[in-house]
Amino acid sequence: MPARVLVLFAHPALQKSRVNRHLATAARQVPGVTFHDLYEVYPDFQIDVPREQEQLLAHDVIVFQHPFYWYSAPALLKEWLDLVLEYGFAYGPTGTRLQGKSLLSAITTGGSAHAYTREGHNHFTMRELLAPFEQTARLCGMTWLDPFVIHHASRLGEATSLSPHIARYTQVLANLRDGQPAPASVTPPSIAKP
């Protein structure tokens, strides 16, 4: 039985996007994957909480896809977390509805891979900076998957440089659907930028 994969996509300026736009187009085409564009559905930030909770219950794997903004997510995804992951639903003694599901962060950064090392100018690793998401998953009884990260997004954008990343992302989504372990989440050396 394939896993039901839900991509929650958050990008406030899709018309300016160079990378997520293409990743989103590709993700929409992966069979068995539900693609949900939060800024498209809730441009006024009026999130339909029961609808979002129902959608979560109907899926096994949740993917947060977004550009990295101030070491975190765009505001609407934070609002979504604040409203949808309610006490008694997602956490607390009776809040067990998300238990057993998995969470994957799929993120693009402006900074290079080196910038996200101890010696780099962001000092912390992606894994460290994503600790609030990891712990959110844990608190809800979800499995936190190794994040999928595309660094140096501003350097990409031409079809040639983007295509390996798009292929890797669709493969990750298909693997999640098929219950196979996700491939290495860091940028492979062959396409890594300094």
Ligand SMILES: Cc1cc2nc3c(=O)[nH]c(=O)nc-3n(C[C@H](O)[C@H](O)[C@H](O)COP(=O)(O)O)c2cc1C
């Ligand atoms: C408001 C804002 C905050 C940002 N914060 C970060 C950041 O903390 N770290 C980083 O590496 N890039 C940051 N960036 C760069 C974006 O992550 C980058 O432009 C984006 O991932 C590119 O994807 P896109 O082409 O789909 O927009 C920021 C950009 C904006 C507009």
